[in-house]
Amino acid sequence: MFVSYNFGIITEQDFGLSYANRGFQYNDGFFETLIFHEGKIRFLDDHLDRIKRAMQILSLTPLPHLTASFLQTQVLELIRQNNISSETIRIKINIWRKPGGLFTPESEEAEILITVAPQQPFPAVIGQADFYNGLPNRFTPFSFFKGPYALHYVQASIAKKKAGLDELILLDEQENISECLVSNIFWIKNNQVFTPSLETGCIAGIMRLNILRACQMLKVEVWEGNYSRSDLSEAEAVFTSNVTGLRPIWAIGQQIFANNHPLISQLQKLALA
Incomplete structure (x- = not known):
């Protein structure tokens, strides 16, 4: 090599x-x-x-x-x-x-x-996800990029593997939704897009940035903020994003979400254009 x-x-x-x-x-x-x-x-x-x-x-x-x-x-x-x-x-x-x-x-x-x-291929849909109750995310001047504080991602990945899950959703210290293990998280409700604020300690993902741009182009209203588990439970569809693209989540805990929402396809196509 x-x-x-x-x-x-x-x-x-x-x-x-x-x-x-x-x-x-x-x-x-x-x-x-x-x-x-x-x-x-x-x-x-x-x-x-x-x-x-x-x-x-x-x-x-x-x-x-x-x-x-x-x-x-x-x-x-x-x-x-x-x-x-x-x-x-x-x-x-x-x-x-x-x-x-x-x-x-x-x-x-x-x-x-x-x-x-x-790049190894990923399944088009994330099967079973759940919330991670271990080490929380924390906002710092360094949390927008990857590297210095990776231990909580390692521990969460170990927990995901032991639980036989396909994805874990990380929370911040106030139990606001922050991100997934190697991706940002979004959800759709009433044709509006929601995503955690960077102040929850999530990575300032490059695909996240381009999804926000795509929403502007589609004139889709976007809400960035602090959201709880119950806010996520009201979603019609949930998806993740990283440099490989967008992937819908089929289930979080016992709740099933739509994995073929047309807005996800539109955002994927426009963000990767």
Whole structure:
């Protein structure tokens, strides 16, 4: 396997991390997941904007080569060298601070790792979901991106696996609905769309952003706020969103929802256009 380390393409065997790596030692970094489809990186400008905002808030110096044109070229070369022919390819970008210092870092410079792999298919519909009653989500200046606080996602994923569920819905400290394990959550009622506010600690998802744009284009009213389990129980349809697309949820607990709501298809088509 070939990877891109600090924008140089090397073999996986030649890549290694020092014990002093700050991502490993202090979670001093983050990651971004992107999708390559039909010859281009989907929502690339939106991803780059979130990366730049994350680096700024972590006091990391911008990486000069991290531009749309260079990243597209680099990913194409990684796909070629790894001989990947899948229709949809998953890109992961890890960024962390250069080694040096203990809690107080010695540098604001960053290192970057880019990897590509075939995107495994997902079922079109999420079967059985339920609420996670373990560690809550918490809003912080860092909660809009992925990486620093992943332990509650790991623990929730373990709970999902043990319970034999297809999805778990995470709550914040006030038991407001926040998000799902690897996706944002939306629901439809009276042809209006509802989704938790970013203040619940959910990820500021790139697909979430584009669904909100699609709602504007369709002139569908959107409500972002704090919602309880009972609010969700009044929905006609519930769906999740991440970089792979939109997926309706068939059941939450004992309650069944419509998984063929026409608005979900409209939003999927428009958001991915």
